[in-house]
Amino acid sequence: MFRxxxxxxxxxxxxxxxxxxxxxxxxxxxxxxxLILGLFFVATININLFAExxxxxxxxxxxxxxxxxxxxxxxxxxxxxxxxxGVAKVEFRSKEDALEIMKNRWGESxxxxxxxxxxxxxxxxxxxxxxxxxxxEVAEGAVKLNGVEDVxxxxxxxxxxxxxTNFIQLASLIIMIxxxxxxxxxxxxxxxxxxxxxxxxxxxxxYIGATNxxxxxxxxxxxxxxxxxxxxLSTGLVxxxxxxxxxxxxxxxxxxxxxxxxxxxxxxxxxxxxxxALGVGIGSCGSVVSMRxxxxx
Amino acid sequence: xxxxxxVTKKYGENIGLDNASIHxxxxxxxxxxxxxxxxxxxxxxxxxxxxxxxxGEIYFDDICVTELSNREVPMLRxxxxxxxxxxxxxxxxxxxxNVAFAMEIVHKxxxxxRRQVPQILSLVGISDKAYKYPEELSAGEQQRVAIAxxxxxxxxxxxxxxxxxxxxxxxxxxxxxxxxxxNMRGTTIVMVTHAKNIVDEMNKRVVAIxxxxxxxxxxxxxxxxxxxxxxxxxxxIFYV
Numbered sequence: 001m002f003r004x005x006x007x008x009x010x011x012x013x014x015x016x017x018x019x020x021x022x023x024x025x026x027x028x029x030x031x032x033x034x035l036i037l038g039l040f041f042v043a044t045i046n047i048n049l050f051a052e053x054x055x056x057x058x059x060x061x062x063x064x065x066x067x068x069x070x071x072x073x074x075x076x077x078x079x080x081x082x083x084x085x086g087v088a089k090v091e092f093r094s095k096e097d098a099l100e101i102m103k104n105r106w107g108e109s110x111x112x113x114x115x116x117x118x119x120x121x122x123x124x125x126x127x128x129x130x131x132x133x134x135x136x137e138v139a140e141g142a143v144k145l146n147g148v149e150d151v152x153x154x155x156x157x158x159x160x161x162x163x164x165t166n167f168i169q170l171a172s173l174i175i176m177i178x179x180x181x182x183x184x185x186x187x188x189x190x191x192x193x194x195x196x197x198x199x200x201x202x203x204x205x206x207y208i209g210a211t212n213x214x215x216x217x218x219x220x221x222x223x224x225x226x227x228x229x230x231x232x233l234s235t236g237l238v239x240x241x242x243x244x245x246x247x248x249x250x251x252x253x254x255x256x257x258x259x260x261x262x263x264x265x266x267x268x269x270x271x272x273x274x275x276x277a278l279g280v281g282i283g284s285c286g287s288v289v290s291m292r293x294x295x296x297x
Numbered sequence: 298x299x300x301x302x303x304v305t306k307k308y309g310e311n312i313g314l315d316n317a318s319i320h321x322x323x324x325x326x327x328x329x330x331x332x333x334x335x336x337x338x339x340x341x342x343x344x345x346x347x348x349x350x351x352x353g354e355i356y357f358d359d360i361c362v363t364e365l366s367n368r369e370v371p372m373l374r375x376x377x378x379x380x381x382x383x384x385x386x387x388x389x390x391x392x393x394x395n396v397a398f399a400m401e402i403v404h405k406x407x408x409x410x411r412r413q414v415p416q417i418l419s420l421v422g423i424s425d426k427a428y429k430y431p432e433e434l435s436a437g438e439q440q441r442v443a444i445a446x447x448x449x450x451x452x453x454x455x456x457x458x459x460x461x462x463x464x465x466x467x468x469x470x471x472x473x474x475x476x477x478x479x480n481m482r483g484t485t486i487v488m489v490t491h492a493k494n495i496v497d498e499m500n501k502r503v504v505a506i507x508x509x510x511x512x513x514x515x516x517x518x519x520x521x522x523x524x525x526x527x528x529x530x531x532x533x534i535f536y537v
Contacts, residue, residue: 003404018389204385207345208446209375210402211368 004217011218012225019194023226029186030230030282031237033179034275038238041271044172045262051165054158059088059129061138062152064122069147074123077145081127086134091126095119122149180282187226187286191219195291202294212295219287227283231275239268298323298485299344299454304353306339306509313339315509316353321487323453326480328496329489330519331506337489340506341456344487345377346370358453375403378447378484382459384439386431392418392442393427399446413449421445421475437468441475448479455479457488461495473499493519 016023098121103110129135139153299321306313314336342348355362400410418424421441461469496519505513505520
C-alpha cells in the first residue's frame with residue numbers, strides 16, 4: 001500500500017518534470033476556469049448577503065413623525081399598532097437616536113455629520129411585523145394618522161431584489177457547472193497527450209501484468225497535483241483581485257452606502273476549500289476519463 | 298500447463314483459429330510456425346487473454362483463461378514473460394531500470410529488486426551494460442535485456458514473438474542458446490518464428506498452423522517450404 005503510494009507519487013513528479021509544458025497548460029486552464037468561477041462565487045456571495053440584509057427591512061415599517069407632532073400623537077400611533085396581532089413590537093426612535101445610528105453606520109466618516117448644524121432626521125416609530133401582509137396594512141394605514149409625515153417600507157424593492165438574486169444565483173450555478181465541465185474536458189485532453197506519449201510504456205506494463213490501477217496511479221496523482229497547484233493559484237488570484245476591487249471602491253464608500261461586504265479572510269478560506277476539492281476532483285476525474293481507452297486491453 | 302480444447306476464434310467472416318486443440322506440457326520448448334495470418338498471433342493473444350475465444354476452453358496452469366474476468370487478467374499475465382521482435386524496451390530507462398520496472402509492477406520491494414536484477418542480468422550475460430541505455434546497445438544485447446525483463450518475475454511460461462527476427466544469424470543463435478538455457482531451468486517456452494534454420498537446428502517440438510488450423514504437431518523440422526516462411530512480414534502481434 002505504502003510502496004504503491006510512494007511509487008505513484010515518485011512517478012507523478014517524474015511525469016510532471018518530463019512534460020513541463022503540458023503540466024503548465026493544464027494548470028493554466030484549470031486556474032483560468034477557477035478564477036472565473038471564483039469571481040462569480042465572490043460576486044454571488046456578496047449579492048446574497050446584500051439581499052439578506054435588505055430583506056431584514058422587509059419585516060419592518062418605519063413611520064416618520066412630523067417635527068411638530070405631539071408626544072400624545074406619537075404615543076397614539078404606537079398604541080394603534082401594538083394591539084395588532086401581526087405586529088411583533090413597536091419601537092420609538094428619537095431623532096437623536098436616529099442621528100447616532102447614522103453616525104455609527106458611517107464609522108470613521110461620521111464626523112461629517114457633526115457639521116450639519118441641526119438634526120434633519122425625524123422622530124420615528126419602527127413597527128416590526130410578522131408578515132408582509134401586515135407590513136402593507138400598517139404602511140397604508142399609517143399615512144392617514146395624525147402627526148405622521150411619511151412611511152417607509154420596502155416590499156416591492158425586496159420582492160424585485162429577491163427575484164433578481166434568484167436569477168443571479170441560478171445563472172451563476174449554470175455557468176459554474178459549465179465551467180467545471182469545460183475544465184474536465186481540458187484536463188482530460190491534456191492528460192491524454194501525456195498518456196499518448198507513454199502509450200508504449202503503458203502497453204508494456206499491461207503485458208508484464210500491471211493492474212489498471214497500477215498504470216493509472218501516477219496519472220491520477222499527477223491530476224491531483226495539477227489540481228492542487230491550480231487551486232492555490234486561483235485562490236491567491238481571486239483574493240488579490242477581490243482585495244484590489246475593494247480598495248479601489250474604498251472602505252468609506254462601502255460604509256456610507258451601508259452595503260455589507262464579505263471579509264476577504266473568510267472568503268479566501270472558503271474559496272481555498274472549494275478550489276482544492278474542485279481542483280483535485282477535476283484533475284483526478286480528468287486523468288481517469290482520459291485513460292479509459294488505453295486500459296481496455 | 299497450457300491447454301487449448303476445441304478453440305475457435307473468428308474475426309467477423311475471417312477465421313483466426315479453427316477448432317484448435319493442443320497441450321503444451323510444463324518444461325516444453327515449442328515453436329509456433331506458419332505463414333502470416335495463419336493464426337499464430339491469435340494463438341498467443343488468446344493465451345494472454347488479449348482476445349476472448351468464441352468457442353472452446355483454454356487453460357493456463359489451473360486457470361481457465363476463457364472464464365477470467367478482466368480484473369484477473371493481470372494475474373494471468375504475471376505467470377507469463379513476453380519477448381517481442383522489436384524488444385520494446387523503455388528508452389528513457391537504463392538496462393537495470395528496464396528490468397527493475399517489471400518487478401516494481403508486481404510490487405516487489407527495493408531490497409528484492411537490488412538482489413535479483415544483477416542475478417538475472419548475469420544470467421543473460423549483460424551485467425557489464427547495466428547502466429547503459431537501450432540505444433547504446435546492439436540488437437542482440439537489447440534482446441537479452443528484454444529476455445531478462447521477461448523472466449525476472451519467474452514466469453512459468455516465456456512467450457517469445459519472433460525474438461530473432463531483427464538479429465543476424467550468429468546473434469540469433471546466441472539468443473536461442475539463452476532461451477535454451479532458460480528452458481533448462483524449467484521455464485516453458487513458446488516461440489513464434491519464421492526462421493527455418495533455427496527451428497531445424499534446435500530440433501524441438503514444432504506446432505505448425507495454417508488457415509487457423511493446427512496442421513502438424515511433431516518434434517523436428519520446420520515443415521514449411523523456405524519461400525512460404527519468408528514471404529510474409531508478420532504484423533505486430535500485440536497491437537490490435
